[in-house]
Amino acid sequence: MTEPTVAVELGRDAAVGVVGMALLAAVVGLLATSGYRWASTRSPPAGASVVAGLAAVSAYLWFSAFGTGEILPNVPLEHQLTAGYLLATTLVASVGATAGSRLGDRIACQLLDIARIDASGEAAAAVRAARLAVDVELPETVESAEGYRPVGAAIERDLARETVRLPHGLEPDRRRERIERHLEREYGVGYASVELADDGTVDRVRVGGRSSGLGSMLPPETVAVAIRADPSPNASLGDPVEIWSTDGQRRLIATGTLRTANGSIATVIVDANLADDLSSDERYRLVTRPDDPTDGYEFASTLRTVDETVTTVRVDADSPLAGEFVGWLPGRVLVVDRDGELLSLPADNETLEVGDELWVLSSPAELGSFDPTEVDGSEAAM
Numbered sequence: 357m358t359e360p361t362v363a364v365e366l367g368r369d370a371a372v373g374v375v376g377m378a379l380l381a382a383v384v385g386l387l388a389t390s391g392y393r394w395a396s397t398r399s400p401p402a403g404a405s406v407v408a409g410l411a412a413v414s415a416y417l418w419f420s421a422f423g424t425g426e427i428l429p430n431v432p433l434e435h436q437l438t439a440g441y442l443l444a445t446t447l448v449a450s451v452g453a454t455a456g457s458r459l460g461d462r463i464a465c466q467l468l469d470i471a472r473i474d475a476s477g478e479a480a481a482a483v484r485a486a487r488l489a490v491d492v493e494l495p496e497t498v499e500s501a502e503g504y505r506p507v508g509a510a511i512e513r514d515l516a517r518e519t520v521r522l523p524h525g526l527e528p529d530r531r532r533e534r535i536e537r538h539l540e541r542e543y544g545v546g547y548a549s550v551e552l553a554d555d556g557t558v559d560r561v562r563v564g565g566r567s568s569g570l571g572s573m574l575p576p577e578t579v580a581v582a583i584r585a586d587p588s589p590n591a592s593l594g595d596p597v598e599i600w601s602t603d604g605q606r607r608l609i610a611t612g613t614l615r616t617a618n619g620s621i622a623t624v625i626v627d628a629n630l631a632d633d634l635s636s637d638e639r640y641r642l643v644t645r646p647d648d649p650t651d652g653y654e655f656a657s658t659l660r661t662v663d664e665t666v667t668t669v670r671v672d673a674d675s676p677l678a679g680e681f682v683g684w685l686p687g688r689v690l691v692v693d694r695d696g697e698l699l700s701l702p703a704d705n706e707t708l709e710v711g712d713e714l715w716v717l718s719s720p721a722e723l724g725s726f727d728p729t730e731v732d733g734s735e736a737a738m
Contacts, residue, residue: 374448381409381449382456389460409453494518504564507545579631585622585640600641671712682706687718
């Protein structure tokens with residue numbers, strides 16, 4: 357084969373390789389951008405999709421180099437043609453990844469019906485100057501929501517005086533919802549409550565974290581244990597069960613409450629001092645006890661998904677709540693603990709007494725605006 361023919365073959369192989377690497381980078385950039393936009397509804401960080409495309413190209417080239425000892429056919433790795441080929445591949449792949457990223461972003465926005473807005477530059481400045489967007493500043497102090505676990509002082513400091521950009525002309529309720537959703541999404545807080553002043557500015561912000569896992573639902577002095585067991589076909593969430601051994605001597609190991617059952621794996625809540633008697637290597641038999649099942653666990657699971665929460669209020673001797681009706685309190689009073697006697701779902705005309713401890717189901721906004729110390733005794737007759 358003559359030298360011109362070799363040069364033509366080499367040039368064709370190099371061109372095909374460069375175009376192929378560009379297409380690979382474009383496809384990876386398209387998938388990375390569209391996937392990020394689908395997952396977060398936001399555009400990916402600048403250059404992230406290009407880096408992903410170049411990483412895919414680099415991985416392929418490294419694989420070829422270690423597998424065959426060459427990148428271009430019949431050209432050593434240390435040859436200057438290989439260096440030129442790598443440089444050309446990197447440049448063309450960068451262009452391909454950029455084009456694929458932009459195309460993927462447009463496709464994702466069209467399919468998901470997402471409006472693409474550039475928040476910087478002259479266009480954004482013109483939009484803000486035309487009052488098509490407004491900046492809302494959060495107050496200097498961010499409070500913790502009643503009934504939710506604290507989110508931490510660092511997050512509260514980050515939220516203080518944070519600026520949120522909103523479209524112009526939103527209704528007050530819609531503006532409040534947008535700000536709350538922004539705080540929950542951008543800062544990872546489980547709950548956010550915003551109160552607006554009459555002029556549309558943010559007057560008060562309360563945030564809190566939602567409890568996760570099973571630990572927050574365990575009664576005192578109990579633990580949750582996963583065991584291998586044959587659950588009773590009649591057992592359901594919250595049922596009291598007996599845990600029996602399945603060896604030669606059938607014996608009662610412990611009693612507890614069934615939390616979940618998935619095939620042969622059951623999670624039961626037992627007394628903490630009985631946890632060591634249960635082994636993950638043994639198989640047990642669950643028997644439903646002849647007691648009435650409880651819906652308490654289902655109630656606790658449902659409570660996690662709503663804004664309402666449960667908090668306790670105590671009626672002290674100097675509390676203005678003494679002598680008030682239960683129906684006066686915000687939300688719903690679930691239980692009144694009166695000298696060890698539990699009054700569940702008391703009537704609205706039930707009179708509170710000194711020493712009562714109340715469990716109240718209400719939203720953090722209602723609990724935050726409720727201050728028993730501000731109750732005037734003259735309101736008792738209302």
